Amino acid sequence: MFILSSLLTAIIINVPSDQPTIQAGIDIASAPDTVLVQPGTYVENINYYNKSITVASLLLTTQNSLYISQTIIDGNSIGSVVTFEYGEDADAVLYGFTITNGHSVNGGGIFCESSSPSLKYLLIRDNSTIDFGSGLYCFDANPSLENVTIADNTAGWDGGGISCHYSSHPILMNSILWDNSPQEIYHDVPSSAIATYSNIEGGWTGTGNLDDYPLFVDPANGNYNLSVISPCIDAGDPASQFDPDGTIADMGAYYYDQGSGAGNNEFPISNFKLYNFPNPFNPSTTISFDIKENETGTLTLFNIKGQITESHQFESGNNNYIWDASLQTSGIYFYQLKTEGSVETRKMLLLK
Structure with missing residues (x-):
C-alpha cells in the first residue's frame, strides 16, 4: 500500500513549514521530490505543471488512512481543485487527500488533459461542473486510479463521477464510485474506463467489480470509511498489496482495520447492544x-x-x-x- 523507497532519494518539501501552500511546494519541486502536506484544509487550486513529483498527505509515511479526511484540498468553488494538463505521466502522483468543493466547466475535482498521472488513496467528493466530469474529467488522458472513492459529485451534463473524452482510458482498481449524478461514468467513443475490483453504482464490466451499496459509515456527514459489514472489505484485487492489517485490499480510499476490530470509522465504539x-x-x-x-x-x-x-x-x-x-x-x-x-x-x- 505504501511505497517509501522514492523518499530515500527525493527532497521532501514540507507544507506548511517549508512552503506555506501546496502550490508553492509544487513550484519549487523537481523530479523526484515529494511535497509532504501536514493535516489541515488548504483552500487552493493546484497545477502540477508537468512535474514528476509526489504530492502526499502523511498517509504516505504513517499508513494511517485517517489523514485522508484530515488533509483537505478545497477548491473554493472557483475552478478545478487539481489540474494535470502538461503531459504529466505516472510519476506525477497525488496521494492521500480529500478533494472537494471544486467547480468548473469540466473537471470540478480533477481536470486531466493529455496526461496520465497516478491518483491513489483519494476521497473525491462534493464537486460540481457546468458540463462534464465533476469528480474526474479526462480528455486524451489515461490516469490510473488506485483505492479512490468518488462520491456525491454532480455534473450539469454528464459524468458525475468520471467523464472520458477524445480517446481517454482511465484505469481503475480497488475503487468506489457511488451517488454521483447524473451517472457514475460517461464516455464518448472510442473512450472508455477500464475498471477491475471496483464498486460502481449501476455496474461496470470488469473482473471483480461490484454493484452493491458500499455501506459507508456516515456519508451524509462526510464519513466515507467502510462500516464493518461493507461488501467492499477484502473485495479488492487479491494480487494487489495487502492492507496494513495484513488482509486482502479493500475497495475505496479507506481500509477497514480488521486487526483492531474497530475500523477507522472516526466514531467511538457504541454500546447500542444492537x-x-x-x-x-x-x-x-x-x-x-x-x-x-x-x-x-x-x-x-x-x-x-x-x-x-x-x-x-x-x-x-x-x-x-x-x-x-x-x-x-x-x-x-x-x-x-x-x-x-x-x-x-x-x-x-x-x-x-
Whole structure:
C-alpha cells in the first residue's frame, strides 16, 4: 500500500513549514521530490505543471488512512481543485487527500488533459461542473486510479463521477464510485474506463467489480470509511498489496482495520447492544437496541442498493422495533442506528 523507497532519494518539501501552500511546494519541486502536506484544509487550486513529483498527505509515511479526511484540498468553488494538463505521466502522483468543493466547466475535482498521472488513496467528493466530469474529467488522458472513492459529485451534463473524452482510458482498481449524478461514468467513443475490483453504482464490466451499496459509515456527514459489514472489505484485487492489517485490499480510499476490530470509522465504539431476532426472518423481525440517557437515535432501514425503506426516531432507553417486511422482496437488508456521537450498522436476511 505504501511505497517509501522514492523518499530515500527525493527532497521532501514540507507544507506548511517549508512552503506555506501546496502550490508553492509544487513550484519549487523537481523530479523526484515529494511535497509532504501536514493535516489541515488548504483552500487552493493546484497545477502540477508537468512535474514528476509526489504530492502526499502523511498517509504516505504513517499508513494511517485517517489523514485522508484530515488533509483537505478545497477548491473554493472557483475552478478545478487539481489540474494535470502538461503531459504529466505516472510519476506525477497525488496521494492521500480529500478533494472537494471544486467547480468548473469540466473537471470540478480533477481536470486531466493529455496526461496520465497516478491518483491513489483519494476521497473525491462534493464537486460540481457546468458540463462534464465533476469528480474526474479526462480528455486524451489515461490516469490510473488506485483505492479512490468518488462520491456525491454532480455534473450539469454528464459524468458525475468520471467523464472520458477524445480517446481517454482511465484505469481503475480497488475503487468506489457511488451517488454521483447524473451517472457514475460517461464516455464518448472510442473512450472508455477500464475498471477491475471496483464498486460502481449501476455496474461496470470488469473482473471483480461490484454493484452493491458500499455501506459507508456516515456519508451524509462526510464519513466515507467502510462500516464493518461493507461488501467492499477484502473485495479488492487479491494480487494487489495487502492492507496494513495484513488482509486482502479493500475497495475505496479507506481500509477497514480488521486487526483492531474497530475500523477507522472516526466514531467511538457504541454500546447500542444492537441486534435483530429472528435472523433470517419471514415476514417480520424485532430490532432491539439501547440508547444512552439524554440522547435520541435514528433507526434507518435500507436495501442492498442503499434505498431507504423506513426511518424512525427513538428516545433514550431500551427500544424494540418490529419490522414487518411483508411488502418487501427476499434479500439482504440493513439497519443503522445513529446518535449524535455513534453509528452502528447490522445486516439481516429476509427469506420468503
